[in-house]
Amino acid sequence: MKKILTWALVLPLTASVMLSSCKKDDDDIPTTPTPVNNPVKGKTLIGKATSDSAEIDIRVYADEALFVGYNKIYVMLYEKGSDKQIMKAEVSYDPMMSMSGGMNHSCPIENPDMTAPKDGLFEGAIVFVMPTTAMDGWTLGIRVHNLVNSKEGSAEMSVTVIEPTDARMYSFVSPVDSKKIFISMLEPAKPEVGMNDFVVTAHFKESAMNWPALEDLHIEFEPYMPTMGHGSPNNVNPVHMKDGHYQGVVNFTMSGLWQLFMTIKDNQDVVLDDANSFYLNF
CATH class of the missing domain: 2.60.40.1940 (Immunoglobulin-like)
Incomplete structure (x- = not known):
């Protein structure tokens, strides 16, 4: 009877010690720190x-x-x-x-x-x-x-402002009103085979200190591979979205050097410039 009573007292005590030990071990396990967002990483x-x-x-x-x-x-x-x-x-x-x-x-x-x-x-x-x-x-x-x-x-x-190897902006003088107009390409920044967003901006020099956006242009373009002698289908001409930003779609059917022939017209469809291109090589 004494042995049974002794074991009855020892078993709960042992279990309590084991549970306490497990809890302590769990507390000792290092937790993974929460990642800190770094907004300027890569900039x-x-x-x-x-x-x-x-x-x-x-x-x-x-x-x-x-x-x-x-x-x-x-x-x-x-x-x-x-x-x-x-x-x-x-x-x-x-x-x-x-x-x-x-x-x-x-x-x-x-x-x-x-x-x-x-x-x-x-x-x-x-x-x-x-x-x-x-x-x-x-x-x-x-x-x-x-x-x-x-x-x-x-x-x-x-x-310091550098001139990139492949131009991302060009300018011309309007034959209609002599405005100096600047066309910049934003996208595709990382072109790939298939459909890509094609985004450009348009501004003009009103004075040395004032360079407003142009929001009423008609912009057309034609992609062409000069080394292969062909273009691509299903392209969408950019249309004005906001603040001089024009968005369309360009389709690259293969990698390599592409030339984007640009045609800029005013809101009366008068051609202002068709002598400039953007080049992309990927």
């Missing part, structure tokens, strides 16, 4: 600057080194001297080309249209119309209205 840091009057540190990023054509521009804002991000602000861009002859000019811009950034990034775009040279250089001004402390200010940085 290129263009420059840093500080606006003392707005009490903001500014960091500017792009998808790659700045080039002649349409560049997406991303701005991150921090409280001056800290790593605390500012998530409520109004941001605008002020690119400026200083020419050796004393003439300065800007270029087309798309300012961020949000006061609360996506993933901490205020996103807009700049269409640089010429490259940096030994004598002529670009600066990029960033204007900020800090909605946290209601202070405003700006900062400026020097930036």
Whole structure:
């Protein structure tokens, strides 16, 4: 009887010790850390600057080194001297080309249209119309209205703009009204065999500081493989979507060098230019 009683007391105690040990072992298992989203991963840091009057540190990023054509521009804002991000602000861009002859000019811009950034990034775009040279250089001004402390200010940085191997923008003078018009190709950024979005923007130089979007053009194009001597079917001409952005579809039936013959017409179907092309090689 004593043996039975002893085992009855020992078994629950042993089970309790085993459960406690298991729980401790479970607590010791390292947990997988939650991935931290890095919104600038894969992007290129263009420059840093500080606006003392707005009490903001500014960091500017792009998808790659700045080039002649349409560049997406991303701005991150921090409280001056800290790593605390500012998530409520109004941001605008002020690119400026200083020419050796004393003439300065800007270029087309798309300012961020949000006061609360996506993933901490205020996103807009700049269409640089010429490259940096030994004598002529670009600066990029960033204007900020800090909605946290209601202070405003700006900062400026020097930036380098390169001429890409394959042109992503061309310009011409309209025979109708002598406007200088700039056509930039945004997509396909990574062309592949099959159907691809074909997106271009159109702007014109109204003055040295004002470069509005053109929203009433008729744009046609024809893809052609100069090394193979053929085109492709089922392409869709770009139509205006918003803010000078025109979207269509281009069909690449095989990889290789493609030439996209461009025809730009006004809203009366008068041909403004049909002498330019974009080239894609993949």
